[in-house]
Amino acid sequence: MEIKEVAQRSAKIREQYHQLEMKQDGHPWTTEQDALAFLTDAALVGRQVMAHQGSWPDGQDQQLLADKIGESIWWLSVLADANEVDLDQAVTKFLNDKASQLKA
Template sequence: MEINELTTRARKIRTAYHELEIKQDGRPWTTEQDALAFLTDAGLVGRLVMAQQGSWPAAQSEFSLDYKIAESIWWLSVLADANDIDMTAALENFLQSREQHLR
């Protein structure tokens, strides 16, 4: 999947969730709430990795590690979009920066 497709699909899904939030809470989540949701999922990625490596008790989770990693990528796309960040350009700039740093 291309990053532009990820951005488009993530935006559509986030819009649908905003509609659910309006029905439930009377308003959509803010970008700050989205960031906190991402941090929660990123924390779950950490726990699932630890459990997989045997350094955290393996509890029954309704979500797998690959699901939570994908959800975290989705949240990052949502947050980038909400802050007018071009994911393709940002990722390219980051990778170039790291490659230059390691030469």
């Protein structure tokens, strides 16, 4: 899937979640709440990687790891959109910059 498609699909799904939040809380989550939700999922990625490598006592769950990586990417797309960052451009620039730095 192309990054632009990830961004488009992520925005649509986020809007659906906003509707659920309106029903549940009377208002959609703020960008700050979205960022905290992302950090929670990113921490779960870390925990599952530790389990996968045998350094965390909980059993590894490969599907949970894959799901949380996917969800983290979704959250990053949502956060980029909410903060007027073009995800495709940001990732491209980062990769190009790092590749250039490592060549030097």
